[in-house]
Amino acid sequence: MHRNVWSAILLLGLGAGTASGQAAPQNQPPAMPTMGAMEHMSGMAMGPDTGMNPCKGMEMGPGMSMDAGKKMEMGEGKGMDAMKKPSIPAGPLKIVFGDKSAEWTPVTLAALPHKTLTVCNVHAKVNQTYTGVLLMELLTRLGVPATQHGKDLRLYLVAEGSDGYQAVYSVAEVNSELHDAAVIVADSVDGKPLADSGPLQLVAAGDKRPARWVRNLVAVRVLTAQ
Numbered sequence: 001m002h003r004n005v006w007s008a009i010l011l012l013g014l015g016a017g018t019a020s021g022q023a024a025p026q027n028q029p030p031a032m033p034t035m036g037a038m039e040h041m042s043g044m045a046m047g048p049d050t051g052m053n054p055c056k057g058m059e060m061g062p063g064m065s066m067d068a069g070k071k072m073e074m075g076e077g078k079g080m081d082a083m084k085k086p087s088i089p090a091g092p093l094k095i096v097f098g099d100k101s102a103e104w105t106p107v108t109l110a111a112l113p114h115k116t117l118t119v120c121n122v123h124a125k126v127n128q129t130y131t132g133v134l135l136m137e138l139l140t141r142l143g144v145p146a147t148q149h150g151k152d153l154r155l156y157l158v159a160e161g162s163d164g165y166q167a168v169y170s171v172a173e174v175n176s177e178l179h180d181a182a183v184i185v186a187d188s189v190d191g192k193p194l195a196d197s198g199p200l201q202l203v204a205a206g207d208k209r210p211a212r213w214v215r216n217l218v219a220v221r222v223l224t225a226q
Contacts, residue, residue, distance in 0.1 A: 135185055144222055181204060
């Protein structure tokens with residue numbers, strides 16, 4: 001009899017543990033391995049003191065490899081692009097400053113002077129060469145001061161992609177008179193039109209990671225900090 005009582009208590013305890021939320025919710029997607037976890041699995045350190053060039057090819061253990069300019073492959077030939085959401089088609093880029101606005105496409109940008117930047121995309125682990133028009137060139141056409149001082153330094157911009165992704169820059173960051181690193185509205189990469197990232201993409205040479213390189217760029221709004 002005592003054995004039956006203890007068995008019942010054990011079964012009740014297991015049921016309570018499941019009901020308390022210890023099991024993962026069914027609608028929660030499985031967690032993707034972090035970069036640190038993948039480093040641990042491969043037995044490879046990738047920090048700044050390792051001397052590894054982040055833009056060179058790398059091996060990441062059995063069944064996983066990342067080559068420069070190529071997708072990551074995970075066993076069975078399944079790449080990271082299998083998990084990417086399809087890009088949302090982008091329309092023209094609309095830039096707004098106060099009551100003024102202008103729209104740009106690769107065709108209309110083609111008539112303007114272009115600048116070429118070679119940058120390291122640490123996400124793709126590859127050097128990429130982007131060509132496009134300096135963002136400041138497009139802003140000054142709407143009346144943004146080419147030389148900022150005083151209250152002009154309160155100006156900032158919000159860049160937005162067709163998927164709603166947003167990134168913020170101060171206008172001083174995109175002005176070569178105040179900041180060394182160039183920010184361009186790119187219309188090509190490695191001599192070819194942008195594919196999934198286009199038709200236009202924001203590229204900032206001074207950023208260590210491409211977190212603010214807004215793809216499928218559709219809007220730039222210039223605002224004033226209060």
